[in-house]
Amino acid sequence: MSDNTKKSQQFLLLSAICAAITFSVWQLLLNNFSVDEVNFVGTQIGWLQSLREIPGFLAFGAVFLLLLMKEQYLAVLSLAVLSIGVALTGYFPTTYGLYATTIIMSTGYHYYETMNTSLQIQWLGKNEAPKFMGTLMGRSALAALATFICIWAAMELFKMPFWMVYLVAGIIGCLIALYMFIKFPLIPQKSQQHKHLVLRKRYWLYYALVFMSGARRQIFVVFAGFLMVEKYGYSVENMALLFIINQVATMWLSPKIGKLIAHIGERRILLIEYIGLILVFISYGAINNHWIASGLYVTDNLFFAMAIASKTYFQKIADPKDIASTAGVSFTINHIAAVVLPVLLGMVWMIDYSWVFYLGAAMAVVSLCLATLVPKSPARGHESVLVAQS
Numbered sequence: 001m002s003d004n005t006k007k008s009q010q011f012l013l014l015s016a017i018c019a020a021i022t023f024s025v026w027q028l029l030l031n032n033f034s035v036d037e038v039n040f041v042g043t044q045i046g047w048l049q050s051l052r053e054i055p056g057f058l059a060f061g062a063v064f065l066l067l068l069m070k071e072q073y074l075a076v077l078s079l080a081v082l083s084i085g086v087a088l089t090g091y092f093p094t095t096y097g098l099y100a101t102t103i104i105m106s107t108g109y110h111y112y113e114t115m116n117t118s119l120q121i122q123w124l125g126k127n128e129a130p131k132f133m134g135t136l137m138g139r140s141a142l143a144a145l146a147t148f149i150c151i152w153a154a155m156e157l158f159k160m161p162f163w164m165v166y167l168v169a170g171i172i173g174c175l176i177a178l179y180m181f182i183k184f185p186l187i188p189q190k191s192q193q194h195k196h197l198v199l200r201k202r203y204w205l206y207y208a209l210v211f212m213s214g215a216r217r218q219i220f221v222v223f224a225g226f227l228m229v230e231k232y233g234y235s236v237e238n239m240a241l242l243f244i245i246n247q248v249a250t251m252w253l254s255p256k257i258g259k260l261i262a263h264i265g266e267r268r269i270l271l272i273e274y275i276g277l278i279l280v281f282i283s284y285g286a287i288n289n290h291w292i293a294s295g296l297y298v299t300d301n302l303f304f305a306m307a308i309a310s311k312t313y314f315q316k317i318a319d320p321k322d323i324a325s326t327a328g329v330s331f332t333i334n335h336i337a338a339v340v341l342p343v344l345l346g347m348v349w350m351i352d353y354s355w356v357f358y359l360g361a362a363m364a365v366v367s368l369c370l371a372t373l374v375p376k377s378p379a380r381g382h383e384s385v386l387v388a389q390s
Contacts, residue, residue, distance in 0.1 A: 004187055008123040009132065011072070011184050015116060016136050018079050018176040020143040022086045023109055025169035027221075028151055028243050031229040033162050037093040044095065045346060049222040052102050053338035056110040056214075059331030063324065065111075070186055071324060075115035080177040082108030087170020090163025110331060118327035121315045123187070127262070129315055133308045134258015138251045145247035152240035198325040205373055205384045206314045207333050209270070212367040213307065214334035216277060218341045219360035220300050224284065227353065228297065232290040242294055246301045254305040266309040266316075266378065270371035273306040274364050281361035285354030316378045 034040035034048065065074055085105025092101055124132055147169070154160040228234040228242065261269050280300050287293060318326065345356045373384045381387070 005123075007184060008119070008187050011180065011187065012116070012120060012123070012132075012136060013139055014176065014180055015075060015079060015112070016140045017143040018173055018180070019082065019109065019112055019116075020140040021147050021176075022079075022083050022169050022173035023105075024144040024147045024243070025151065025165060026086050026089065026105055027225075028148060028239060029162060029165065031225050032235065032239065033089070033093070034098065035229055037162060038095060038098055040095075045222065045226055045342075047343055047346070048099060048102060049218065049342035049346075050339050051099050052106045053218075053335045053342070055103065055107040056113075056335035057332055057339050059110050059114045059335065060328040062111050062114045062328045062331075066324060071115050071119055072184070072186060073181070075112055075119065076177050076181050078108045078112035078115060079180070080108065080174055081105075082112060083170045083173025083177060084108070085170075086173065087167050090161070090166035093162075110335075114327050114331045117311060117331075118324040121311065121318070121323050121327070122320070124315075126312075126315060130258045130261040130308060130312050131255070132258070133311065134255040134261075134305070137254035137258070137305055137308070141247040141250035141254060145244055145251060148240050148243045148247060152237055152244070155240070156237045198322045199329060200319075200322065200326075202383050202387075203314070203317070203326065205370065206310070206317065207330065208370050209310055209313075209367065209374075210330045210334045211336060212363060212370060213310065215337035215341060215363045216360065216367065217304075217334075218338050218345070219281065219357065219363070220304075222342050223345065223349065223353075223356050224297055224300060226349075227284070228290075228293065231353065232293060234290075242297060245294075246298055249298055249302055250305060253302055254308075257305045258308055261309050261312060265376055266313040267371065267374040267376055269306050269309040270313075270374060271368065273303050273309070274368035274371055276303055277364040278361050278368065281357045281364060284360075285357035313374060313378050317380055317383045319380070 031045075034045060038044075040048070062074065069077070082105055085101055085103075085108055088104065089098070089101040092098060120129070120133060120136075151165060154165055225239070228239065234242070257269070276299070280296050280303075283296050284293070284300075287296075314326070314330075345359065348355050348359070373386060375382055375385050375387075
């Protein structure tokens, strides 16, 4: 393994840990902070989540920022912005205060994720990518697990207020970002990236999969957690324990999923993911038992590890020079539904929460149909079974 390869993998690992710590604190505390401190109801949480996704919708702007700085440095800067947004959250326990700090946090998070996806695809070889991405997800889960345990201890044992937990997490994130800026000199790129937006017809199936993935993610991120708090009355401590179980399962399963993708291919993994999601979403809407709901929540979370398959599918069909630009464009496509759905589904929630999850099952059916078009061996010129048969 070359020195640059080692440095690139270390950079990806440390940045993933930083993002896991800061975003996990924001994510875990959000539902309880919004209900207990800001007095949110379903409509307001929908508006908040729609605002949170606007920076993701504008992620294509990262392409233009690359005219000013390298991807590696933009990733570090984005982590710092994410951390600052988290640190400020507890100081503004009002509707508009939470909206404002959420946008700051989200801008850093989504631009980091855009650069992270691009750097992973560029720096990792096609053979090693699924396994290392699985390892990265597992290490991120370990960092999140440690964070959740600390939150549980801080709030259950030491009765720390929300603002203090947010502040400590933000400071830790900023220190890690500063260390990364100092520790890692610029790592050479294998291919010079386009500095303009790239939309290619032959990537249409990838775009469609990404769009539906964004819609599906909202059901989990926005409404599955809100269900546990609003309907089943879960406290911060309950949610922390549930998140801990999630991270233990993800930590154990993600590396195995990465290896499985390398072994059986992206098509089969995507089919398994979407069949599973259909069953999970239908069950969310039909059951009335908090233990079963908790099991569904953990199962739902595990399917996110299978999203590695979409990244490695794109890696196999992409022109190397398109990667950075397409990462930004794909994040924008991913967030088209994310900007609109939380508000609309928040209104549906106020009528009957179960219909939110039934609509999620319908989205998973569409994703399943798209997954059947992924070839068993994707490559440039062989992006879908439709191309293969023409």
